[in-house]
Amino acid sequence: MKTLRRLWQGLALGAAVQSLVLADDTIPALVLTSDAGKGDALAVSGQFSRAVPGELRYADRASLLALPGVTRLRERPWVMMPEADLTVVPLATVVGALVPQGDADAILLRCSDRWESVLPLSFLASHQPYLLLLHNGKSPEQGWPMFSRVEGLAPYYVNVSEKAHPGFKGVIDTGMISATQVVEIRAINLQRHFAPLYAGTWEKLSEEASAGRAIFVRHCNNCHQAQGVGGNTSQRPLVLLQTHATHNPQFFRTMVTQPKSVYPDTVMPPHPFDDVTFIRLIQFLRETLALSQTAP
Numbered sequence: 460m461k462t463l464r465r466l467w468q469g470l471a472l473g474a475a476v477q478s479l480v481l482a483d484d485t486i487p488a489l490v491l492t493s494d495a496g497k498g499d500a501l502a503v504s505g506q507f508s509r510a511v512p513g514e515l516r517y518a519d520r521a522s523l524l525a526l527p528g529v530t531r532l533r534e535r536p537w538v539m540m541p542e543a544d545l546t547v548v549p550l551a552t553v554v555g556a557l558v559p560q561g562d563a564d565a566i567l568l569r570c571s572d573r574w575e576s577v578l579p580l581s582f583l584a585s586h587q588p589y590l591l592l593l594h595n596g597k598s599p600e601q602g603w604p605m606f607s608r609v610e611g612l613a614p615y616y617v618n619v620s621e622k623a624h625p626g627f628k629g630v631i632d633t634g635m636i637s638a639t640q641v642v643e644i645r646a647i648n649l650q651r652h653f654a655p656l657y658a659g660t661w662e663k664l665s666e667e668a669s670a671g672r673a674i675f676v677r678h679c680n681n682c683h684q685a686q687g688v689g690g691n692t693s694q695r696p697l698v699l700l701q702t703h704a705t706h707n708p709q710f711f712r713t714m715v716t717q718p719k720s721v722y723p724d725t726v727m728p729p730h731p732f733d734d735v736t737f738i739r740l741i742q743f744l745r746e747t748l749a750l751s752q753t754a755p
C-alpha cells in the first residue's frame with residue numbers, strides 16, 4: 460500500500476499547490492472558445508472554473524502564446540531529437556490561467572494516440588513541465604519534426620526541460636509524463652481518478668500483487684487501460700496482458716523487455732525490469748485475471 464499512500468500524500472501536497480496557483484492573480488484568465496480550430500486548439504475540461512461541464516472548450520495557440528511566462532529554451536525536446544529553439548509555456552501557468560476548482564489536485568493530458576498522462580499539481584510546481592507551442596519558431600502546420608519514425612509531436616507536446624532537471628527519467632508514480640500529440644487538458648482529483656484500480660475485487664490484492672499494481676500504474680497505464688482507467692495507445696484489452704502473464708510468462712517477459720523483437724515498429728518502450736519487479740507485475744496480472752474469472 461506504499462504507493463497508494465504516496466499517491467494520497469501527493470493529494471495533500473497538490474491541495475497546497477492548488478491554493479498557491481489560485482492565489483496567483485497575476486496570471487490573466489485564458490479566453491476559451493467553442494471552436495476546435497482544425498485541431499490546433501487545446502481542449503479544456505474537468506474541474507477548471509473556465510471549463511464548461513459536459514462540453515469541451517478550447518484555448519488556441521495564439522492565446523497560449525500570449526500567457527505570461529512564455530519563454531524559449533535551447534535544447535532537445537527528446538533525447539533522440541536534435542537541439543532546437545523551443546517556445547514553451549510552463550504547464551503550471553496554463554493551469555493557473557484555467558483556475559482549478561474544488562478538490563482538483565492533478566491534470567490529465569489526453570492525446571490523439573489515446574495516450575494519457577496524469578500529473579499531480581505538486582509535480583507541476585516541482586518540475587515545471589512545459590507545453591511546447593513553437594518549434595524553431597514554427598507552429599505545427601509550418602512543420603514540426605517527428606518524435607519517432609511513427610509518432611509526431613503535434614498539436615501539443617509536454618515534457619520536463621532536460622537542462623533544468625538533468626537526470627530526471629520522466630517517470631513518476633502516476634506514470635510517464637512526456638506526452639506527444641496532446642489534444643486535451645483536464646483537471647481531475649487523483650484519488651477519484653485511480654479509485655477503480657483499488658475498488659471492488661481489486662481492493663484486497665495480496666501484498667505482491669499490490670506492489671505489481673503500482674508498477675503497472677507507473678510504467679504501463681499510460682498505454683494500457685485497466686478497469687477503465689488510463690490510456691489505450693496499445694489497443695489491447697487487459698485480459699490479453701493477464702493471459703500472457705499467466706500462461707506464457709516467458710513471452711510476456713520478452714515483450715516487456717524487448718518489445719521491438721515482437722513488434723518491430725511498436726511505440727512500446729523497453730522495460731529492462733529485474734526479477735523481483737517481474738514477479739510482482741506478473742502476480743498482479745495473474746491475481747486480477749483469477750478474480751475476473753471467479754467474480755459473479
Ligand code: HEC
Binds near residue numbers: 679700714715722
Ligand atoms: C507507449 C505505450 C506503451 C507502454 C508504456 C506500454 N505498452 Fe505494452 N503495448 C503497447 C502497444 C502499442 C502494443 C501493441 C503492439 C503494437 O502494435 O505496437 C503493446 C503490446 C503489449 C503486449 C502484447 C500484447 C499482444 O499480444 O499483442 C504486452 C504483453 C504488453 N504490451 C505489456 C506491457 C507492460 C507490462 C507494460 C508496462 C511495463 C507496457 N506494455 C507498457 C504500448 C505500450
